[in-house]
Amino acid sequence: MRVLAALLILIAALPARAEEVVLGLSRTNVSITTDFDGSDILIFGAVKREVAIQSDPPLQVIVTVEGPLEPVTVWRKARKLGIWVNAEAVEIDSAPSFYAVATSAPWNQSITAVEDLRHKVSIPRAIRSVGAPMDIMDSEAFTEALIRVREQQGLYRVEEESVELQESTLFDTSISMPANISEGRYLTRVFLTRAGKVISVHESEIQVGKVGLERWLFTLSRQMPLAYGLLSLAIAALAGWGASALFRAIRSG
């Protein structure tokens, strides 16, 4: 009770804003277990406001989920002596390992290019690439390829008009993550926009990580690689010996 009261005081003490997001996540952590096959995250919330609903221009909601940032090398193949080999590379300084954008309206009605640039909402804006080697003239092609490949893998997704918005107050959407996502902290952002201008942003986090056996094996392989290697050999030796002993026993009756 006291906590709630404190929270209410805190909310009241916030600088008066016309409209704000109160967010709920279906889960704040995603566990990668042995039978992990992707996951859906339900993101829902309400718009808290102290004034009457303004219906023109209408309120729009954009939800983004961004995986940990990491550097990536993009290789372009070229035919050399008849076979396709990796020929040119561009190093992208930081790209999210996962990125999903869901909007309540078609993209161009949701946010303007200027606001997109400022808040880094769309996929191309979320990728940071400082420079390509001097001999590569078309470095944009590499960034486009990065987006294309990850879209095919289900790691980057743009889902326009997939946020359900009711009475300009309640919204919900579902973001699906494929099985091949990486571990780390996933930043979830909710933008409220009117006429393409961002009027409020709310951020929260989802923790994605291996648990149980998966966690233990992964940690062992990185922190004690020799022990891990010996363990895998021991298992192999045991399985090989065990199988031949077992089948010999079966054959001899």
Add this chain to the structure above:
Amino acid sequence: MQIYLPIAEVSVNVFLLLGLGGMVGVLSGMFGVGGGFLITPLLFFMGIPPAVAVATGANQIVASSISGVLAHFKRKTVDLRMGLVLLAGGLIGAALGVWIFNLLKGLGQVDLLVRLCYVVFLGIIGGLMFIESLNAIFKSRKGAPRKRRHHGWVHGLPFKMRFRTSGLYISAIPPMLVGLSVGVLSAIMGVGGGFIMVPAMIYLLGMPTKVVVGTSLFQIIFVTAFTTLLHATTNYTVDIMLALVLILGGVIGAQIGTAFGTRLKAEQLRIALASLVLLVCGKLALDLFITPSEIYELVAR
């Protein structure tokens, strides 16, 4: 049912993996090969990263070779002395192979190297086997088997050693070199290398056929174990979960294969294996030559 592989970081169907391990096990039981040369490319096709496929393939071969060598020890068809000389070369070769592997990984060309090695070696071995078994069928129809004793240049080299089990008195250099080259291939391709070592032992070293398979299995255990350790400590690419499922399918398949193999004719078996090897080789080669649908590739740093 999907299973998430902690090191490969992909989710795959566990029955597909068991089936793959089982199928390769059947083949290895039928033909007396390790099956690494089939398992690794098939893992590529399933979407397992090549580096993980190679390292885990080596781990799987440890299991199948131990299973095989025990039977040979019982029959006393393992030339331990020869095995140790081959092993000395093999360990040097494996270290060299992992070093080359890591060098090319840094250059972004490791995929190409692995695939090229596969196309070249599967092509050569598959082609030779195919021709040889066709000839054998042709000859068995005529009913004129031919025997020949090999005495090549290898017998003129220094550092001679006596190999009692094989009944040989030859220089230690050729077995070392054979071991070394197979070690390099083992590290790069994730194979035991039996399919190269066996012909080399028979035709190059002139070893009697009955001790060849046992001796090569003996050597393969240690070389692939060493390769597994090197990959595990330098690349972190050995996936225990993947290896376990493959081994499970493999050991069961091997027993089924052994039972099958005794019922089929040797020539038919060899032609079937050769066709399979050529098929895998052809698919890999096509991927290299045909314009890919996506000419860009992502490599995480």
